[in-house]
Amino acid sequence: MFSFIDLPGLVSTLIGSAVLTGAGAAGRRLLSRRARAAEGVETTAPLEAPRMLRRYTLLRATGPDGIPAQYATTRPTGSVIVQRVNGHPQRFELTDVPLADGTFVAEPLDYL
Structure with missing residues (x-):
């Protein structure tokens, strides 16, 4: 063949x-x-997950009208921010602890 x-x-x-x-x-x-x-x-x-806008309530800080101060950001939890409270700069740490009003807790790091 x-x-x-x-x-x-x-x-x-x-x-x-x-x-x-x-x-x-x-x-x-x-x-x-x-x-x-x-x-x-x-x-x-x-x-890293996509960042979302979150609203934080700053503990031990109130605005001029007596309402708790709030801060909106896309920074991740664990970040430290600086805000003026009663004319003085104060540091706050952003957490993932939710409050009843739908905001998250920002704990103060500096005590006046």
Whole structure:
């Protein structure tokens, strides 16, 4: 029987070309990552959730009308803010503790 295609030679050629293609793709990917790292570009997405506007009630601080002072921000919990209370700067830490009115607690760090 006469064969136009040498089957073992064809299979080995296909396997060899697949290995070379995979090695080339892996090399290009590695070089691309090194170039991005050298430029300072992040290779992974940040793990931070999208920020939302939150309203905070500043504990031990009232406005001129006697209503508790509030502060709106997109900063994450644990951040420290500075607000003027009775004409003096006072630091507050933003927490994730909710209040009944729908705001969150901002605890004072400085006591006057």
